[in-house]
Amino acid sequence: MAIIVDKVQKRKDIALSCKDIIFKNGIKDLTIAKIAKTAGVGKGTIYNYFKNKEDIVFEIVNILVNERNIVVEKQLSEIDSTKEKVKHFSRFFYSDEDIELRGIYKEFIAISLSSPDEEMIEFQTQCYIQHYLWFEKILQEGIDNGEICRESKSLARGMFATAEGMFVSSVSTNAIENLQIELENYTDAIFELIEVKK
Numbered sequence: 001m002a003i004i005v006d007k008v009q010k011r012k013d014i015a016l017s018c019k020d021i022i023f024k025n026g027i028k029d030l031t032i033a034k035i036a037k038t039a040g041v042g043k044g045t046i047y048n049y050f051k052n053k054e055d056i057v058f059e060i061v062n063i064l065v066n067e068r069n070i071v072v073e074k075q076l077s078e079i080d081s082t083k084e085k086v087k088h089f090s091r092f093f094y095s096d097e098d099i100e101l102r103g104i105y106k107e108f109i110a111i112s113l114s115s116p117d118e119e120m121i122e123f124q125t126q127c128y129i130q131h132y133l134w135f136e137k138i139l140q141e142g143i144d145n146g147e148i149c150r151e152s153k154s155l156a157r158g159m160f161a162t163a164e165g166m167f168v169s170s171v172s173t174n175a176i177e178n179l180q181i182e183l184e185n186y187t188d189a190i191f192e193l194i195e196v197k198k
Helices: 007-017 019-025 032-039 043-049 051-078 082-093 094-114 118-144 150-172 179-194
Strands: none
Touching: 007 019, 007 032, 007 043, 019 051, 019 094, 019 118, 032 043, 032 051, 032 179, 051 082, 051 094, 051 118, 082 094, 082 118, 082 150, 082 179, 094 118, 150 179
C-alpha cells in the first residue's frame, strides 16, 4: 500500500529545515544539494516541491509571517494606548525576538527586487495590504477612542511606509545608527501632532 504524503506539510517541513542555514548564510552560496542534505531528502524531491532555492525562501517567509501575525495580534490586544500599539507594530524592524524572520525577510526582499515573479509580487501585495489595513485599524480605534484626531487616518500610509523605509536604510547604509530610537522618536513626534489634547 502506497504511503500518502501530505504535500503541503512536506513543503513546509523542507522549507523550515533550511531556515537556520538561510538565516546564518543567506542564499548566495546555498545549493539544492545543501538543501536536500539539510532536509534529509533527495535533490529530486526538492524539485517536486520547489522551483528553486528562492522559492524556499518565499515559503519560509510565508510560514513565519503567518506565525508572527498570530503572536502580534495577541500582543496588540493587550496594549491600551494607540501610540504604544503603533510602536509595537514597528518592533519587527529591530526587536531581538524577530531577528531570524527579519534576516530571512531581507533575503526575500533582495530576491523580490532582483528577480520577482508573479507569485512573490502577489504575496508581497497581500502582506502589504493585510498589514496596512491592520495598521489603519489601530489608528481608527485611536480615533474612535478619542486619543487621536480624525485627520490622523490620512497619515496612515506614510507612517506605515516610514518604518519599512527606515529599516531598508538602516541595513543598506550607515545613516541610521539605532533604528529603534529613530522609529520611537518618529512615532513620538507624530503623536505630538495628532494626539487629542485633554
